[in-house]
Amino acid sequence: MKYLLVVFDGIADEPCSGLDGKTPMQVARKPFMDDLAKRGLVGVVRTTPPGMQPGSDVTNMSILGYDPRMYYTGRGPLEAASLEVPLEVRDVAFRANLVSTDGTAITDSSAGHISTEEARELISLLDQKLSTQRIRFYPGVSYRHIMVWRDGSDEVQTMAPYKIQDRPFSQYLPTGNGEQKLRQMTYDSLELLDGHPINHRRRDRGESPANMLWFWGQGRQPDIPSFVSEHGITGSVVAAVDLIRGLGRMVGLRVVDVPGATGYTDTNYLGKGQFALSALEGLDFVWVHVEAADEAAHEGNLDEKIKAIENMDRLVLGTILDGLGRSKQEFRILLLPDHPTPIATRSHSDTPVPFVLYSSDAQGTSRVPFDERALDEAKLRIEDGHRLIERLLED
16 A cells, blocks of 8 residues: 655635635636545544644644644754754754845745745855854755754744735844844845845846845754654655755655755646655655645735646646556545635635545545535544544554
C-alpha cells in the first residue's frame, strides 16, 4: 500500500460577492477532486488547535500528525531546518521577510515575489553589514529568509507582515525582550536596501522594491520525534516553500527538489505530480504540498486563486492519480487544505476545513462535496487535527 498526503494550501475560502455567494472551490473546475469525493469519504477537520494562530506552520504540523501544542516553537526553526542551518540550544531562529515599504507602511509583504537570485545578493549585503558574533543572516527562496540570534530572546511578540500590509508598520514592530535590537535592524535594513541598485532596477521595471527586512516567527529548535518512529514507514516531502521542506526534514522525511517549483502561482504543477510519483517508487509515503492558491489569496486575486485550484487539480492530482492507476498499485490518499485563506481578508482563518480520504481498495459513495459545504453536511468531524493522519495510515 502506498500513502499520499496532499495539501493544497489555502484553497478553502468564504462565500465571495464576486462569485454570487459561492467560494473559489465551488466554482473552480476540479474533476479529480470531485471524483475522489464521490468515491471516497468527505469529512471536516480542525487543523488549528484552540488558542493558536492558523499559520501554515501550525496547521501542517497538525496535518502531519504532530500536536502543535506539544511540538510547535515557532516558524523560524522549521525554515532553518530546510536551509540546513544548524541550531544550538542557545539559538533563536527568526523568519526574515524581504518586504516593500514606502517608509511608512508595508506595501507588499512578499517584495513583489523577488527572484531568489536578487534576494540572495540583498541578504548577503545585510549579512556583511549587520551580522555579529551572535547574529547571522541566511538566504532562502524569493522573499523568505532566516536570521539566527545566538543567546537571543524568544520572549518577544512579532507580527506576520502579510497581516499588516498597507498599515503603518511602526505600530507593529517587535515588542518585549529583544525589541530594541530587532527594531534597529529593521530600520538599518531599510537604510541599506532602499537605494540598492537591485531596487533601482526593480522600480524602473515597475516592480516592487525589496527594501526592508521584517522579523517574525521566532523560535528555538523543537524536540520532535521522527515520522518513521511514530508511524513505522519511510517517506518524502515534495514542496517548494522552506517551511514545509523544513518540517519534513526535521522529522526525517526525504526532501524532493522539483525544478521550477517556486511556491507561487507560476510553480511547476506538473513537476510536483511527476516527482511525487517517482518518490513513491521507493518509499511508502509521500507528502505533497502546493502553495499557489494561498499566495493568490494573500494578494486578493480571485481569478488567480481559481486558476491555481484548477491547476492543482489537473496537473498535480490528475497526474498522480493517472500514474497510480496505470501502475495498478493499491494506494490511499488524504487530500485537504491546511487552512482557509479568504480572499476578503487576505489572511488565514482558523475555521475547520474539508478533507477527502480515498482508498483504492475500498470504494465509497459519498454525497458530500469536497468544498466548504462539507462544514455543514459532513457527518465525520475530527476536532484534533493531528489525529487525522491515523485514518490515512490505519490498517
